[in-house]
Amino acid sequence: MDEVLINQDPYKRITFEQPLHMLNRSQAQRMFAVQATFRDAEWIEPHLIPFWQVHLLCDQKRSFQFELREGYTASGPVQRYFSDIGIAMSAVPRDHWASGMWVPWTIRMSASKLQEIFDSSLQNSIYLPHSSPKQYHTPMAKQIAPFMEKQWDPLSAPKFAFGIPDIKGKENQIIMLQTSMNPNEEEDDVSDEYSVQKMYEAMIPYGIRVYAIPVYRLLYKVGLKNGYAVFDAQSPAEDANTFRVNWPQGGVRQVNDTTFRIMGHYQRRNTDSGELHESEVINASFSKESKLQELISTLFAGMWTKGPITPAAWENERILPEYGDFKEGTAINLLAYSEACIRGFTPSPSSRLSVEPKFPIKRKEQTKKSSLFTTRNSTTSSTKSNTDSFGEAEYNQSQSQSGQTSSINANTATSRKFKGETNTLKRRTMHYAEQAGIRLGNLKKSIGPERLSPEMEFMTKLPTFLPDPKRFYKNLGILQPSKDYLSLDKQDYIDDLISEKRNKASFINHPDRGGKVEIQREINEAFANLESLKLRRKYYADSRSPFRLNR
Structure with missing residues (x-):
């Protein structure tokens, strides 16, 4: 088992977590510990599951958009900031029972766990994660019975079947999921002295850096009277890393209230501004459970669509070991760098934080x-x-x-x-x-100096998101129309897209299918004002002048 699992990564970055909750228990006591959580447990089976602990560092800019009752949109202050997202994803084959399984994880969890063990005493070094799976089959100090057989079994201890998620082309989608106060959500109108009817958040994505820490976790597959469950042997937390398996084979585990509170956050948290610093964004937010579920499904799709893992997939500087030499990238180094980005610090050249933590890859x-x-x-x-x-x-x-x-x-x-x-x-x-x-x-x-064509000059002056004072785009289901809707190069594509949006909205809201006449009238009016590039540009020109809109 040892050589097979260790040699997957030529740089030996795979970490094997300690089953702390089960170390000083016998086989019978381990069964009792599982039954304390799952009363209907009939049997338990240890499995060594590979996980990618994925850390996403998102770079974006945001501003608040105010829809005024006078019929036009105003923008609030613009702020550029970093946010981070973490998740531990199982990297087993698609036909494995643990496929699509994930547990809440953040880089702070790994770093704080290691730091606590480091600081407590030297005797606690036995609780540190290992670079070998030897502790699972050979009893060590404070371990009563082995957990698994020494002979490698690909069913109970599979190799990494997939590499880290590939989110190329999906960065904008992931960052846009973090928006709060989305204009399509049902919210109470805001009335104040400035006649603001609705306020929402507009995001401008800049990119995402993907880091990953390869680990093996010892999990117990628990046989129940109806179905089965998963029990974490390190630090079980019900509904987080200890739960009933209720998703179909080949699917993805669904988000519940517990995981949403840990990972999703109902709103983005900020620090108050002071004399020496401005307000800072602390965490990403997902105002609906469906947004967090979409994020997780997107990450799994990005991992599965790349196909089986290859030796070249390990040649990645952003695959980091959980702990090791501090000159190399580790969980603690990554946390320090991520916090510096999130807080908006500018480290000095002599500071260790000024260099992004990366694992040294041997270059040809x-x-x-x-x-x-x-x-x-x-x-x-x-x-x-x-x-x-x-x-x-x-x-x-x-x-x-x-x-x-x-x-x-x-x-x-x-x-x-x-x-x-x-x-x-x-x-x-x-x-x-x-x-x-x-x-x-x-x-x-x-x-001589390069000059832009009139078309390019027109596009460069457009805002990232077009104003929609009369809600024509929104009535067709287009929540944040980008400036591409006014592009001459994409005219045919946008025309077809708007026609498709009209047909879809009409199919749902047509009076012959039980819809309201007023809604269908709004859809027809929106399409009549957006069906061609000429009309869309006219609508944009009118939206810049509230006097022309009110005629």
């Missing part, structure tokens, strides 16, 4: 191609990581220093009779470089 060496300005015997350099450009300055600095050292050693070993030829080569190289720079500058001057 390759030789640069020779050209007019480089010698054939150029030093080898590492291939650039495809994850990010953070740390590139430090890497280039170290490479330049190593290149200078190697060149000094080479010059010392070279005979003095070649010094004249070397100096000639240097002068020739400098001359060619200067001439190339002069010609490039002349070429740029001849071209």
